[in-house]
Amino acid sequence: MSAWARRLGAVAFACAATAGLVGLSRVPWTAHPGEQGQLRLAWRFRSELVQACRRLTPEELAKLPVHMRRGEVCEGGLRPYRLEVWVDDRPVADDTIRAAGAHADRPLFVLREFDLAPGRHEARIRFTPLGPAEAETGTDERGREPRGAAPPLVFTAPLVLAPRQVALVTYDEERRALVRRRS
Amino acid sequence: MSRFAGRFAGAVRRPLAWADARLNALYRWELNPLYHSGVLAASLFAVVLITGIYLLVFYRIGSPYASVARITNDVFLGSFMRSLHRYASDAAVVAGLAHMFRMYAQRRSWGPRTLAWVSGLVLLGVLFVCGWTGYVMVWDVQGEVIAREGARWMDLLPLFSEPISRTFVGERPIPNAFFFINLFAHAALPLGLGVVLWIHVSRLARPVLVPPRLLLWGSVVLLSLASVVVPVTMAPAADVLRLPGRAPYDVFFAFFLPLTRPLPPLVVWLAGAAVTAAVVMVPAWSRAKVGQEPPPSVVDETLCTGCEQCYVDCPYEAIAMVSRSDPADPRSALVARVDADLCTSCGICAGSCAPMGVGPPGRTGRDQLSRVGGFVAAHPAEPREVVIVACDRGAGGVGALATFDGAAVYAVSCAGNLHSSVIEYFVRAGVGGVLVVACPPRDCWNREGAKWLEQRLFHDREAELKPRVDRRRVRLGYAAEGERAVVRAALAAFRAEVRRLEEAAAEQDIDIERECVEDYTAEQAGAR
Numbered sequence: 052m053s054a055w056a057r058r059l060g061a062v063a064f065a066c067a068a069t070a071g072l073v074g075l076s077r078v079p080w081t082a083h084p085g086e087q088g089q090l091r092l093a094w095r096f097r098s099e100l101v102q103a104c105r106r107l108t109p110e111e112l113a114k115l116p117v118h119m120r121r122g123e124v125c126e127g128g129l130r131p132y133r134l135e136v137w138v139d140d141r142p143v144a145d146d147t148i149r150a151a152g153a154h155a156d157r158p159l160f161v162l163r164e165f166d167l168a169p170g171r172h173e174a175r176i177r178f179t180p181l182g183p184a185e186a187e188t189g190t191d192e193r194g195r196e197p198r199g200a201a202p203p204l205v206f207t208a209p210l211v212l213a214p215r216q217v218a219l220v221t222y223d224e225e226r227r228a229l230v231r232r233r234s
Numbered sequence: 235m236s237r238f239a240g241r242f243a244g245a246v247r248r249p250l251a252w253a254d255a256r257l258n259a260l261y262r263w264e265l266n267p268l269y270h271s272g273v274l275a276a277s278l279f280a281v282v283l284i285t286g287i288y289l290l291v292f293y294r295i296g297s298p299y300a301s302v303a304r305i306t307n308d309v310f311l312g313s314f315m316r317s318l319h320r321y322a323s324d325a326a327v328v329a330g331l332a333h334m335f336r337m338y339a340q341r342r343s344w345g346p347r348t349l350a351w352v353s354g355l356v357l358l359g360v361l362f363v364c365g366w367t368g369y370v371m372v373w374d375v376q377g378e379v380i381a382r383e384g385a386r387w388m389d390l391l392p393l394f395s396e397p398i399s400r401t402f403v404g405e406r407p408i409p410n411a412f413f414f415i416n417l418f419a420h421a422a423l424p425l426g427l428g429v430v431l432w433i434h435v436s437r438l439a440r441p442v443l444v445p446p447r448l449l450l451w452g453s454v455v456l457l458s459l460a461s462v463v464v465p466v467t468m469a470p471a472a473d474v475l476r477l478p479g480r481a482p483y484d485v486f487f488a489f490f491l492p493l494t495r496p497l498p499p500l501v502v503w504l505a506g507a508a509v510t511a512a513v514v515m516v517p518a519w520s521r522a523k524v525g526q527e528p529p530p531s532v533v534d535e536t537l538c539t540g541c542e543q544c545y546v547d548c549p550y551e552a553i554a555m556v557s558r559s560d561p562a563d564p565r566s567a568l569v570a571r572v573d574a575d576l577c578t579s580c581g582i583c584a585g586s587c588a589p590m591g592v593g594p595p596g597r598t599g600r601d602q603l604s605r606v607g608g609f610v611a612a613h614p615a616e617p618r619e620v621v622i623v624a625c626d627r628g629a630g631g632v633g634a635l636a637t638f639d640g641a642a643v644y645a646v647s648c649a650g651n652l653h654s655s656v657i658e659y660f661v662r663a664g665v666g667g668v669l670v671v672a673c674p675p676r677d678c679w680n681r682e683g684a685k686w687l688e689q690r691l692f693h694d695r696e697a698e699l700k701p702r703v704d705r706r707r708v709r710l711g712y713a714a715e716g717e718r719a720v721v722r723a724a725l726a727a728f729r730a731e732v733r734r735l736e737e738a739a740a741e742q743d744i745d746i747e748r749e750c751v752e753d754y755t756a757e758q759a760g761a762r
Binding site: 079095 | 257259260261265320321324325328375379392395396397399400403404405452456457459460464466474475476477478479480481482483484485486488491492495
């Protein structure tokens, strides 16, 4: 190979490599294939506290460091909820939403996404508080009645989805209701 | 190294050798970009830093997409800088991966090199995180998809009081704090890269951080041209209430999206952890089997003169000069001492030691002399024949052969390990010539073996080839593992030269004979 042919080849290869680099830096890709829309449920909800409290026995207190000796310990957390979703009268979700956090004292977070074909759909969402028994909470030794559970949140509405459109249903704290948020 | 690991490393070395040979043919070994992949990655990152500082001046976290659009369309040099920033980042990833692949394939990733391997992985990881945060900064479709995917993974970890994914569901506007943290990570992480880079090269005696000028500026010019000819355009803006459609994605940074998006986060974490562990553990599973590790160099204090040449030549700073164990010894106050934990057993110290007092057991200068004696006895020297001294790693793979094109092959573990006395031994034994074939200097598995050998043979570097050795009978050539044809051509050219030398010597002998005969005849005639 002559020196000029080699140099030409070197430049051609460098140009081709650069072209390849540029091409690979902009490869068309569809992150969400198809033309489907989506029903997205996303909200943060602080449910009522459900606790089982009891007094510690002197023996139990003696085992604790001085600065940790509280007379009463409470176990439990925020009340869990049941999330049920129907689309066109077909159930698509039935889950228990539990409070986040090690002590179950963080709010309940809902984030569910359901791909739907473009067009009209009937969506029905029911967010129901679970009772202490279902929530597997302890009993109140002092016989305290747990606070009354809030009424279930219900959302029923027709959705007309354009291709790739996201219908967001969220919780409106002021209205205390599930609402559809529009962009 | 396990049998599987050995086979795997061998298998990945073949395509590397093939690519090296092709690129050497085009660029010569001096400019082969594969040989400079590590320093290219570092240099390209410098380009990314410079262009990034320019872009940062115009970026606004309150309106990320709009500000990037303004940079692209209105700011002076904005489009060029943004494009160069992107392309240099992509090229840095390619160069970094090529460097990593090379180090693994050549089994330069374990023992004392473990620190460089692990810190190199950290560098690569930080580069990826910088890239991801950079794409999120733009807040186009790709940025949104990367952010949502990252949030999906992070939400599996019990670290955050609220799921991060909620940020991107459209329930509320994305807070500026998110873009601020993202920008902070994007800008702050590169500052830490300097420290990791220092760690990465901390065990090297003379780290090279800049590629040859032509290669560096050639790369910058090409990427600049690409930035002008094919500038980066604005992809559709992120819209969390609209599912992302077809958009351009950067394969170098967003390669994982098609793989991970269909998978649950737990599977992604497990797969990611498995891949990361496998790569991080390369030094463990690619190392030599216990008992088969190449032994570190040792110093024979009775021979060491304290000249410091091995200390200077060691590419890994594994040799220190310390006080003699016997202070009364009149030879020198200091002697060399090898730190076995830092020694890669390259044997370069053996080639640097004139009195042959240092080197890995079995490969010191004295060991080499006794070995070459046996070799010459087994291969009687022929005046016109050439002996090939080949590095057994590169050199066209010739080092693994007993003979090549009729020439006897004497293999050495590294050209830098070769003691110049071995060359002298061959020449004085009567061979026509000694062709030393080393790996190209930028591809020396022990970094500086070929460089030091060249200086020892032709530039009087200790332990130099003695002046009494006819340099015309010694030739140094470079060939990569896949360049057997280069060795063949070098051998043919050197043989022709040796033949001419022999013929000239023969003619000189004839002339002397003729002169002697003529003188004798004249003397006889005078006597009569």
